[in-house]
Amino acid sequence: MYIETETTPNPATLKFLPQQQVMSQGTRDFASPEDAEASPLAQALFDTGEVTGVFFGSDFVSVTKGEGAQWTDLKPQVVAILLDHFVSEAPLFHGGSAAGISVPAEETMVVETDAADADIIDQIKDLLETRVRPAVAGDGGDIAFRGYRDGVVHLALQGACDGCPSATATLKHGIEGLLKHYVPEVVEVRAA
Template sequence: MSTPTSVYAEMTPNPEVMKFVADRPLIEGNAQAEFYSKSECAGHSSLAEELFNFPFVTGVFISGGFVSITKDDSLGWEMIAMQMREYIQQWLTEHPVAVEKVPPPKTAPAPSSETAASAGEPLVTLDDSDIVPTEHDEAISALLEEFVRPAVESDGGAIDFRAFINGTVHVRLRGACAGCPSSTATLKDGIERLLTSKLDVVKSVVAST
């Protein structure tokens, strides 16, 4: 049974990522799905699995009513955006479910040296064993959810609170935000300024694995 669906393409601050917005939800609630290879998609998202058949696709992020696609530098979006929009629209019209099973969160592959340089500060490596819950976690998460998440999602990305350690808030950037050249400005001028102004215990914000 077909489900007529309209899709439009939207640029993001990350030049390698395009956001494709549908007129219906693609995943349940606040869930998100992120993939960096076709093999990761099996059993989770048929849409993402099909998108990796395009040789230039290196990442797929699905949240709410949009899918963000990360490409390599072999082609410019001006050459492929229309093709991708039409393909996604047709696929969604023919398939009612884009994500069959939400995968567990994962860490993005390490960016290339060129990408890391353009994005500014390198990622801080944070193991799960480093994370210890604190009394401030709930307040930090609430601020990120209310003030940051909507803006980040509008750019085709996502932000996850990882930990609060010695005055530093560790967050994970996903989707269009991962490796974005403007991510450092977003962290320091936006998120860090917000959290330090609201919570005296917060001194800095960094992007972590």
């Protein structure tokens, strides 16, 4: 088995591609060792002591290193952990695959939405799914819709995109411009 690595726009995060499916559906973001208790793989990565974030995508694992850690030292450790996991065909999560599905965005809204805005919200979600998520996944992350009210779209960046130096530019110049172009009711995009 071979695990390919790719850089991401976030210098603290590398994207690891095990050449097989990681998540059958959804994504999962582990922002702390406590979050990682749900997954033996995420837990093993945090156990290195130098990992501060793990993100599972459909066919990749993004790993964020802590301050002071060097990829030259950490990368071989991460590759070894991933190889051990995927070669042994160990489960990704304790207690079954359902644990791997991210909480649907509708259940983690930061802004209450108005039922009258249902059509606008559907348009926003469609654009996020078809135009934005594939690009963000290419950079080792994901994006989640967190609400819409009075022309303001609330989004959460995950994985390599969370904490990336270019996250604000991505939200303001990339995603906001796209949404404003296709959905005239959108006036602003904010990080949730």
